[in-house]
Amino acid sequence: MKSSPGYFYNTVGNLGRFVLTFFNACKEMCYLYTRSLWSVLRSTIFWHNTINEMNFIGVNSVPLVAIISTFTGMVISLQVGQIFADFGVSSQLGNVLAVAFGRELAPVLTGVVVAGRVGSSIAAEIGSMKVTEQIDALKTLSADPIDYLVAPKLLAAFLMMPLLTIVSNILGMAGGFMVAVHQKAVTAVAFFESIASYITPWNFIGGLIKAFFFGLVVAGVGAYKGLHTENGAVGVGTATTQSVVTGTIYIFILNYFLTIILY
Amino acid sequence: MISIHELGFDIDGKTILRDINLEVAPGTTMVIMGPSGCGKSTLLRLVCGLAKPTRGRVLISGKDVQSLTPAEHRSIGMVFQSSALFDSLSVYENVAFGLRRDKTYRPAEIEVRVREGLARVGLPEEDLLQKMPADLSGGMKKRVAIARTLAANPQVILYDEPTNGLDPIMAMTINKLIRSLQRDLGVTSLVVTHDLTTARHVGDHFGMMLDGALVETGTFDQILKSKHPVIRQFLNVS
Secondary structure, three states, X not given: OOOOHHHHHHHHHHHHHHHHHHHHHHHHHHHHHHHHHHHHHOOOOOXXXXXXXXXXXXXXXXXXXXXXXXXXXXXXXXXXXXXXXXXXXXXXXXHHHHHHHHHHHHHHHHHHHHHHHHHHHXXXXXXXXXXXXXXXXXXXXXXXXXXXXXXXXXXXXXXXXXXXXXXXXXXHHHHHHHHHHHHXXXXXXXXXXXXXXXXXXXXXXXXXXXXXXXXXXXXXXXXXXXXOOXXXXXXXXXXXXXXXXXXXXXXXXXXXXXXXXXX | OEEEEEEEEEEOOEEEEEEEEEEXXXXXXXXXXXXXXXXXXXXXXXXXXXXXOOEEEEEEOOEEHHHOOHHHHOOEEEEOOOOOOOOOOOHHHHHHHHHHHOOOOOHHHHHHHHHHHHHHOOOOOHHHOOOOHHHOOXXXXXXXXXXXXXXXXXXXXXXXXXXXXXXXXXXXXXHHHHXXXXXXXXXXXXXXXXXXXXXXXXXXXXXXXXXXXXXXXXXXXXXXXXXOHHXXXXXXXX
């Protein structure tokens, strides 16, 4: 009975619960960020773990970011190159690629890759530690789980995401350049001249600023989902999936607002 | 050593523990028995300071457990039901973890204490040190967890179902180990278990919990003679 008052109250009740849960999650994530910042400032963070996380989040993500960025650059060059050729402006391909990668594609692609590879791993690691009482064991040994687990991951993601974005920029442009020169008959000189004529450093700096935020979002969502894992192995699976889905959604929403602010 | 006063714990409007009063004398072992889900593990979490009580308080050597400093907190060790060894750390690093948090220990001292701790729990093998928890049997994990707890030199050790999931021979090894630690080191222990064999071997004093309340305390024989129908049923089935 969709028109009954019961259905109306149920819907309003569910909406209210969703809003409360959302704001509660925001509050707890803010706590994770501020507490992690405090951990870094007081140097109670486990620096050894931070180095390990930088290796895992940054260095180990390079091959994936490299492959995805290179082929994305090549595809864009193929598609846009054809349209530009029809309009006789093929020489502007470098300009378009630089704007696309510098402002949007490099940070967003890297963010999505890291959300899939790293966000899920963070949620699974912390979640399995939660359900096997390892987080409680940390507390009994006077180690704060934020200092030991969360802050190193947040700091590592914050620092490594911009570096991965730089890799994505370079390889995406390289892929696009190869296709432009070898398949679309754009000369190397024309390609780089179009970049030099229109592109300002801010196109790339803005993308790097986005990457800092995306790193915090991916690691923060993974840590939050991990710390709230319940119900054993099933719960770990759920937390892992949710961290990827939520992290990716947040990246796209945040990207819109950052684009308004930055450009 | 451990004083529990009017302890109560609610979660999501449901009462998990109600009006628990308990004293555990220094150097003795108190065993809390009861069926699964009666609140035994929650009681340990409150005694350890992992959760905040809704009502009442827990005193360790006269100090409220909620107000202990990190250094004071290290005097309370806990052996978890699942052993809770850190998956990403070797046996050596697991046992050394608590010692490294205490800045007063030099690396050489830490190594000595780790080896002593593992030898005390019957694991003196050199090649064990670099093994990962995934390479250990359930009984070895439990003993490494006890060594990790012992390394911090605690005055109080809390055991959550210490023999759960172990074969009878390994369970007896763990029982003897708990007993020897109390006898040799004089630690105060609180053990929760639903295993009567473990309870009989490790305990000096006993308590029976049902539905979040401590319904009976005394010697093992006094518990056995309880007239409470649910306790009788628990003892008969066990």
